[in-house]
Amino acid sequence: MSKINILDSPLDIKNCPVRNVLDRFGDKWSLLVLLILGKKETLRFNEINKEIGSDISQKMLTVTLRTLEADGFLKRTMYAEIPPRVEYTITDLGKSVFPLIDKLEKWAKLNMPAIEKSRKKFK
Amino acid sequence: MSKINILDSPLDIKNCPVRNVLDRFGDKWSLLVLLILGKKETLRFNEINKEIGSDISQKMLTVTLRTLEADGFLKRTMYAEIPPRVEYTITDLGKSVFPLIDKLEKWAKLNMPAIEKSRKKFK
DNA sequence: CAGGATCCACTACGATACTG
């Protein structure tokens, strides 16, 4: 298996944690859902949908939630009611990444203008 | 333009900084290149290529570097020599995100086992 | 209400070949 060497911390490129974990965040909605759930703790499907603003398709919200659940970032609880109620709650693992993502969000907000400017200049 | 409300911080979903900025990091190689360049400061094209371990195609490395340059994360300097020499240097903007990405990397390393375990249990 | 099932478009990415 190929290795790369970033200074003194060798990374396995195939099994690289950064790649493996952050690739999940690399999709279109995961980070946003985690941000929302990190702030609200528990939400229902349609509540998350509303928070995002229905720019997201039902399918993708479902897929995103399933993936985050599989990774252990949130817990899905179904109540056997009619109509059905499903609640999504952030887990301890989710809570532990949240501050990092939150900082990234703040960084993004702060530096967005500089990036926009750079992009325009580059054209 | 649609708005969403994450607690007290309203986000413009279309022009959302998180989405706009972090979508760039969502690709396959940007984070890795930023990590490498953040630690080495200045590298040549082929040096970056070697660090990644040639799992990346020349084309994608070029595209990734161009995008990071356009966003202002790194500076590209071409020397009119034969054979040509091109150096990529991390900018102040790049340096300012680096710690965040570095923390994400450390988090990923630390929590990868828990995530793997969760994924297996979910199947 | 919270989804599952389909179909389809786009594009990110890789492989290969060529060049100033």
Add this chain to the structure above:
DNA sequence: CAGTATCGTAGTGGATCCTG
């Protein structure tokens, strides 16, 4: 050395319709 150009593919995400 550091790319560009071209082609081909797989996967991501959207739109729509259907259901316990």
